[in-house]
Amino acid sequence: MRVEQAEIARRVEKLKAASRAAGVKLTHQRLEIFREVASSVEHPDADAVFREVRGRIPTVSIDTVYRTLWMLNDLGLVATLGPRRESVRFDANLARHHHYICTRCGLARDFESAAFDALRIPDAVKDYGSVDSAHIEVRGVCDSCARKQCEKQAETDSKPPRGKQRSKSWPKRKRS
Amino acid sequence: MRVEQAEIARRVEKLKAASRAAGVKLTHQRLEIFREVASSVEHPDADAVFREVRGRIPTVSIDTVYRTLWMLNDLGLVATLGPRRESVRFDANLARHHHYICTRCGLARDFESAAFDALRIPDAVKDYGSVDSAHIEVRGVCDSCARKQCEKQAETDSKPPRGKQRSKSWPKRKRS
DNA sequence: CTCTTAATGCAGAATGATTCTTAAATGAGA
DNA sequence: TCTCATTTAAGAATCATTCTGCATTAAGAG
Incomplete structure (x- = not known):
């Protein structure tokens, strides 16, 4: 099952606009990597994208795939499935409940x-398979992280990061 | 913030019953590891549990923590936060949508x-922080996996796994 | 069309979470 | 009390992912 051509085209247009706006080069590989994610309903991981794209660009490196995927994520053109997760986290609350997840620090809290x-x-869901559980996942930025963000903001504002190093401005993803 | 004593006690009772029913030994470390997850609302990862439990049992090994946590998961006493995820997966569908996830193979599909x-x-959620997105995550076993399960079932039924090796029956979690 | 420089490819190494191995010591529960 | 599941210890292996140089390429501004 693939996404319809018209929708893919629309997504690619967005990519072009966003690249221009962000001042990043729209390379052949970036286009193909995006096209791969944009035409799939499988929610592929980096390796799956890599394998597919390699069929069209035999020299792509897995590095480029990773870098591009995260860049697309930072540009808001793709999202990741599930919350960022450095490690598996456990929950002993067996009552029906839902989760609030901070996308910055990973804080997780229950709510009802x-x-x-x-x-x-x-009903459409039942076509996929059995249903064991269903819950809401709300993502946002927790108060604590929001405060830190403000401080950092103030810092950054004093040393204006002008010029064309925008590509270096994507925050490195943390390692615990 | 901690879970109320009464609730913790209730959960521990469940652990005792489940251990007995499953025929696994309720060791000191298993009890403390479970107690740690059961009394926290932080949804700790293995390492966080390890650090806490080490305060009470200085010799626990991280291995035991991992093994126990997965055992508790298999017994249905704890759940993992978010779907099992061998690797990060991407999604270029920016329209409002929700996910169905197969807990066996990781298949992911959109629905509305x-x-x-x-x-x-x-409103309670807003107390935690800002809200960027909210979506449903339905977990279940997809048709394809359900079919495989049946085949395996038939296999297993012919060679009855009697005796006390129940502890060996937890399927090893896969590596891609 | 021609530069400038962002991006890529490559080879190899590092990282970090998690799992497994082996073998000896321990303790839960019948 | 005795047995066998479990734990520990110490180390190695895996795997997804990221990073380091460095030489090469190509996007897109002019």
């Missing part, structure tokens, strides 16, 4: 929603 | 739910 629990799972 | 999209996020 009777309104959601009353909802019926769409 | 106008009913959910119309729901308001509970």
